[in-house]
Amino acid sequence: MKTIKSMKDMKALQWIVIALCAVASLGCDVEFDERLKDALDVRGPYRVNGDMVYINATLQQFIRIDAVRSGEDYDLEIERLKTGKRPSVIKQSTDGQKLFVLDEEERTLRIYDVSGDETSVTVVELQSAYDVITLDPEGEYVLLSFGDSLNQNVIARNLNEVAIVSLTDAQPDPVYVTLASRARQLIFAKPFDFGGQPQRLVAALSDNEVSILDLNADDEDNLLRIVPLTISEAEQPPKPIQAIFDTKIDPERGEYINLYLLMERASDITQVTVQPTVRADAVLKFDLSVNQLAAGSSPGSMAMVDLGDELGTRLITIDRALPRFTMMDVYSGESATFALPMNTPARDLKVYNATRTVDGQVVSETRVLAYGTSTLMAVIRPATIAIAGNEPTLGRSVEAIRIEAVPERVEMESTGAQERAVIFHPGLKGGFTVLNLRNNRDIPIQGHSLDDIYFDGPYAYGIFRGTPHFGVFDLSTGHPSVFELPKNGASIGVDTKDGLIVVQHPDRTGTFTVFNADEPTPQNARVWRDVFLTNLTNREVAQ
Amino acid sequence: MNFRTLNITVMIGLLTTLCASNAMADELSLELENQAVYSTDASLDVIDNDDTQSTVNLTIGYSTPRLSEHLRLLFSYQNTFQQFSEQTRLGGALKTEWHQARFLLGADIGPELWGFFRPKARIGLGYSLQELKLTTSDKPLMDYAHDFTAFGAVGAEVVLHLRDYTDPAELPYLSRVSLGLQSLYGYSYQTNADFDELRVDGESLPDDDPWRRSDVNIGTIDNSGMFWTFGFMVSVSL
Numbered sequence: 001m002k003t004i005k006s007m008k009d010m011k012a013l014q015w016i017v018i019a020l021c022a023v024a025s026l027g028c029d030v031e032f033d034e035r036l037k038d039a040l041d042v043r044g045p046y047r048v049n050g051d052m053v054y055i056n057a058t059l060q061q062f063i064r065i066d067a068v069r070s071g072e073d074y075d076l077e078i079e080r081l082k083t084g085k086r087p088s089v090i091k092q093s094t095d096g097q098k099l100f101v102l103d104e105e106e107r108t109l110r111i112y113d114v115s116g117d118e119t120s121v122t123v124v125e126l127q128s129a130y131d132v133i134t135l136d137p138e139g140e141y142v143l144l145s146f147g148d149s150l151n152q153n154v155i156a157r158n159l160n161e162v163a164i165v166s167l168t169d170a171q172p173d174p175v176y177v178t179l180a181s182r183a184r185q186l187i188f189a190k191p192f193d194f195g196g197q198p199q200r201l202v203a204a205l206s207d208n209e210v211s212i213l214d215l216n217a218d219d220e221d222n223l224l225r226i227v228p229l230t231i232s233e234a235e236q237p238p239k240p241i242q243a244i245f246d247t248k249i250d251p252e253r254g255e256y257i258n259l260y261l262l263m264e265r266a267s268d269i270t271q272v273t274v275q276p277t278v279r280a281d282a283v284l285k286f287d288l289s290v291n292q293l294a295a296g297s298s299p300g301s302m303a304m305v306d307l308g309d310e311l312g313t314r315l316i317t318i319d320r321a322l323p324r325f326t327m328m329d330v331y332s333g334e335s336a337t338f339a340l341p342m343n344t345p346a347r348d349l350k351v352y353n354a355t356r357t358v359d360g361q362v363v364s365e366t367r368v369l370a371y372g373t374s375t376l377m378a379v380i381r382p383a384t385i386a387i388a389g390n391e392p393t394l395g396r397s398v399e400a401i402r403i404e405a406v407p408e409r410v411e412m413e414s415t416g417a418q419e420r421a422v423i424f425h426p427g428l429k430g431g432f433t434v435l436n437l438r439n440n441r442d443i444p445i446q447g448h449s450l451d452d453i454y455f456d457g458p459y460a461y462g463i464f465r466g467t468p469h470f471g472v473f474d475l476s477t478g479h480p481s482v483f484e485l486p487k488n489g490a491s492i493g494v495d496t497k498d499g500l501i502v503v504q505h506p507d508r509t510g511t512f513t514v515f516n517a518d519e520p521t522p523q524n525a526r527v528w529r530d531v532f533l534t535n536l537t538n539r540e541v542a543q
Numbered sequence: 544m545n546f547r548t549l550n551i552t553v554m555i556g557l558l559t560t561l562c563a564s565n566a567m568a569d570e571l572s573l574e575l576e577n578q579a580v581y582s583t584d585a586s587l588d589v590i591d592n593d594d595t596q597s598t599v600n601l602t603i604g605y606s607t608p609r610l611s612e613h614l615r616l617l618f619s620y621q622n623t624f625q626q627f628s629e630q631t632r633l634g635g636a637l638k639t640e641w642h643q644a645r646f647l648l649g650a651d652i653g654p655e656l657w658g659f660f661r662p663k664a665r666i667g668l669g670y671s672l673q674e675l676k677l678t679t680s681d682k683p684l685m686d687y688a689h690d691f692t693a694f695g696a697v698g699a700e701v702v703l704h705l706r707d708y709t710d711p712a713e714l715p716y717l718s719r720v721s722l723g724l725q726s727l728y729g730y731s732y733q734t735n736a737d738f739d740e741l742r743v744d745g746e747s748l749p750d751d752d753p754w755r756r757s758d759v760n761i762g763t764i765d766n767s768g769m770f771w772t773f774g775f776m777v778s779v780s781l
Binding site: 037058511522525 | 589757
């Protein structure tokens with residue numbers, strides 16, 4: 001029988017046993033990361049200063065992708081920040097510099113400021129898990145409310161509650177208001193002054209009432225004002241579907257602003273006038289008065305046009321049933337209905353400013369583009385229409401444009417001269433149309449339809465549907481230059497700072513091709529795959 | 544060389560070594576074990592559904608009284624079972640297939656008590672080769688990681704010496720054989736595997752592919768953790 005002969009062996013054995021027991025005591029089970037079992041849910045892109053921003057709701061990450069030059073080559077700089085546990089609703093500010101992300105589980109609003117090279121984030125704690133974000137076009141406020149979605153996880157929530165978040169505070173502390181009924185839409189008024197005092201108002205459209213929120217109110221009585229839409233309880237309350245504020249104050253006419261409301265199935269526009277109270281002992285800050293403006297037989301949508309001091313403000317409504325529109329002078333209350341040179345009713349209106357040369361001088365003119373489901377579109381020149389006069393002459397005050405195919409959507413040029421629109425057509429090979437808004441000339445581009453377009457000065461960059469190509473369009477001539485992609489594209493952006501074109505492909509895991517904007521050929525490009533999986537194994541990111 | 548070819552080559556090599564070394568070793572042993580590694584790092588969730596990786600251990604040992612009566616020198620080849628399983632992640636957006644092979648040199652030390660029981664401590668170090676295949680919506684991507692690995696373990700073996708049951712004069716070869724069962728518990732350390740150069744196999748792209756393609760980086764995998772082994776051994780006294 002063998003025995004332990006060497007004390008050295010015994011000593012070594014003893015030390016190894018002690019060391020291993022110590023290490024073993026450190027071991028502990030770790031739960032499987034259940035997020036890896038969920039479907040990959042990446043929202044975006046949100047384009048910011050040439051960068052592309054995404055919210056990876058599955059892995060709870062904010063992802064900012066910046067294409068940069070690296071010598072003769074290109075690189076992708078990826079910034080990742082944490083989101084809440086269940087990002088639900090995302091909205092980008094009008095100027096594109098902020099991204100607002102509501103979190104359903106954590107009940108927070110995360111505000112990502114992407115204006116600098118590095119993103120900063122502010123987390124606002126909320127009382128409830130809201131699901132609608134309404135942004136102030138001026139960037140001063142965010143309103144949070146509840147939409148129509150039924151949330152099965154909710155135990156109890158006040159659907160009429162609205163949270164007001166002031167973005168001017170470094171660490172916003174929301175103010176909560178309970179409306180008399182759930183807000184379907186919240187419409188901000190542009191800032192205005194009454195007696196030198198700055199005012200901010202919001203119209204809350206509910207199913208059967210309209211409320212006005214005074215964001216600068218000091219007391220509860222003034223914070224929320226309900227607009228009296230009916231004069232007796234026997235009258236059925238109307239349902240507002242669209243609201244427009246007119247905050248232009250003409251001192252000659254008095255100190256007041258107007259809110260125009262379009263009601264469901266109504267034949268008139270409700271004009272709500274808000275003015276400072278005239279009684280010295282009044283508790284309430286504003287006096288509200290209601291008036292009706294005739295708006296044709298069945299108005300479906302309205303737009304407001306400001307025609308300067310001479311002609312004032314006018315409202316235009318399009319008829320739901322017939323191809324015609326009604327124009328109203330909001331000061332006199334006069335209105336007149338005119339035919340549209342279309343064969344189906346218009347469904348949407350877009351107001352824009354076009355320039356034209358009069359006696360050698362370039363003057364700006366407000367126009368309205370009306371379009372629907374036919375190949376005929378109409379451009380209305382409201383300043384040339386006399387409401388009390390005769391019907392405008394076709395081709396002068398209202399001009400028809402016949403396009404090659406039915407419009408799917410219309411995007412107005414957002415940069416540069418802003419005098420062009422691109423009309424998307426449905427189908428794979430419907431092509432698209434570049435519309436010169438200055439001379440109402442349309443340039444049909446035959447070929448594949450467009451999936452995405454990005455305007456950058458005199459050029460537009462578009463992704464073709466169903467083919468691995470993208471196009472660069474000279475907007476002045478409509479001439480398309482077509483370039484090859486490694487696979488079909490989904491969205492396109494331009495990084496003007498680095499002179500790069502960034503194309504995202506439709507893969508869920510994030511494939512990108514970066515081109516030199518001067519010569520976008522395969523030789524001047526680089527392809528990245530599975531960008532949303534970068535550092536998937538080390539997926540926990542910083543706050 | 545793929546992992547299946549590598550497995551076969553290594554096994555043939557170990558058996559050849561066992562046969563060829565007969566003439567010069569005092570005792571030669573062969574161990575076949577299953578090793579369960581409990582790696583708890585979250586990075587493993589991408590390639591594995593739980594914290595346990597099953598590994599086949601094939602170890603050849605050599606001991607001689609000229610060094611120490613209680614010392615056994617070892618060479619091990621380990622291969623993970625994970626190579627047979629493809630994991631689906633992110634609702635099917637991603638599939639992973641992970642393989643690992645390790646080559647280790649080590650030693651164990653321990654006295655034999657009562658002629659059948661040997662408590663022991665074992666240490667070793669070596670090389671780990673990991674292969675990761677990642678499939679998304681396009682052609683599969685591959686990357687390899689080369690890492691240092693080391694381990695320490697304690698355990699015991701129960702040995703049945705056939706010489707106690709056979710007549711050496713009648714069965715001279717069989718009486719030199721011992722059969723045993725062994726178990727070890729320990730900790731295995733491994734440097735983090737970098738999978739930052741996942742790329743498409745060059746052969747699956749056309750020769751005239753004009754596009755410059757960047758590698759995919761899905762991060763590092765930490766394979767260190769406690770382990771437990773159980774297996775059979777056979778040794779031959781020379």
